[in-house]
Amino acid sequence: MLEYYAKHLSAVFPSLLKGAVLTVQVTALSEMFGIIIGMFTGMGKLSKNKIIRVICSAYVDLIRGTPLLVQVFLIYFGLPNLILQITGNRFPIDPFVAAIWACSINSGAYVAEIFRSGIQSIEKGQMEAARSLGMNKAQAMRYVILPQAIRRIIPPLGNEFIALMKDTSILSAIGLEELVRKGQLYTSSTFASFPVYTGVMFVYLVMTMVVSRFVTYMERRLKVVDRG
């Protein structure tokens, strides 16, 4: 058994590492876009404008209330189908592009809630002090509120990054050759499921632990006191 295990694990490992690179790429890019989407959506949910508030809340509810797998299918299969029906043209989407779209939109909704609560956690007096100095709302947000909020939301953002990294395993369903898909491909010809999936697990674990260590480090570096 041990020999069997070692043989297959060492055979699949280089392929798993290649898959892991893709997993990291998809996660990092999606999280980057997700943070941009989430920052504006989170602020939008706190807007004075009701229309903006409703749109942002609807987006967050829709994404958080439906499975990522369905969102991925809708973009990878559904979108080309829609375009074909409307324009009559074929519109194949690359799995990688579809993956980035789906994961960014998905992550954006979760990050929006993180930003919203982060912004709300900043004491009201900070906004008042900024406004009393003549800053408009956007300036106060940019220079006073967000820099403080971002320090506070680093831990939940780190959690979100780890969650997304694990969730990208769903992308194996559209044939994106990320970590899980690489394992599947190897098992389908060798049936060595046990060595392969323990190997897959190990690689995920290493990656998530690296991220969580990094988050702890950043947290410590950016530590500021809340108020005087």
Next chain:
Amino acid sequence: MIEVKNLHKNFGDLKVLKGISTYVKEQEVVVVIGPSGSGKSTFLRCLNLLEEPTSGEIIIDGVNLLDRDTDINKVRQKLGMVFQRFNLFPHMTALENICLAPMKVKGLSKEEAQEIARSLLKKVGLSDKEDYLPDQLSGGQQQRVAIARALAMQPKIMLFDEPTSALDPEMVGEVLAVMKDLAKEGMTMVVVTHEMGFAKEVGDRVIFMDEGVILEEGTPQELFNNPKHPRAQSFLSKIL
């Protein structure tokens, strides 16, 4: 400089200000006193629209604040505000706290802003603290930085909202000293405070508020030595 006419402010069903009318002349120091919940802080916060008045008129330096065309951010540059809880920006050093608004709102260069900031820190006696974060300063020092931060916009009027109420007793003096200097230099000031000594010594006029109205106003001598309204009498007898 400031003219307030029949100012009302409701929070839902709660009527906090019920028709305030008063004025502040240029270079005048007006001290607003009264029991907690009398609406004095709300009144002060209406003057730079941190609270939106329900009705009435506020005219500052010739500009009607409640006019739709009024750019409140412009008006606020003329009004410095000092808060009870200091509200310094905790992620910035003392110097950065002071420089932020002049740079971002007035468009000054970093060098120009720092020059102003350093001279103001000197004025409030904190030249050696420019690189300190708010958390590394005592309450009194933080409040002095907050005063410098407000002054950096070169306001025509300074509003003080109980500036010494959150301070340990031994730090009250250093903040009041800075405020006295400001008054001596001719700054127009509206001060909400419980420091009756300050009101007596520095105030040109004292306003006594209770339950959302001005019950009495006059010179410190008139109001403190010979209050006419019974509620002012009972308030002052408890506090003096």
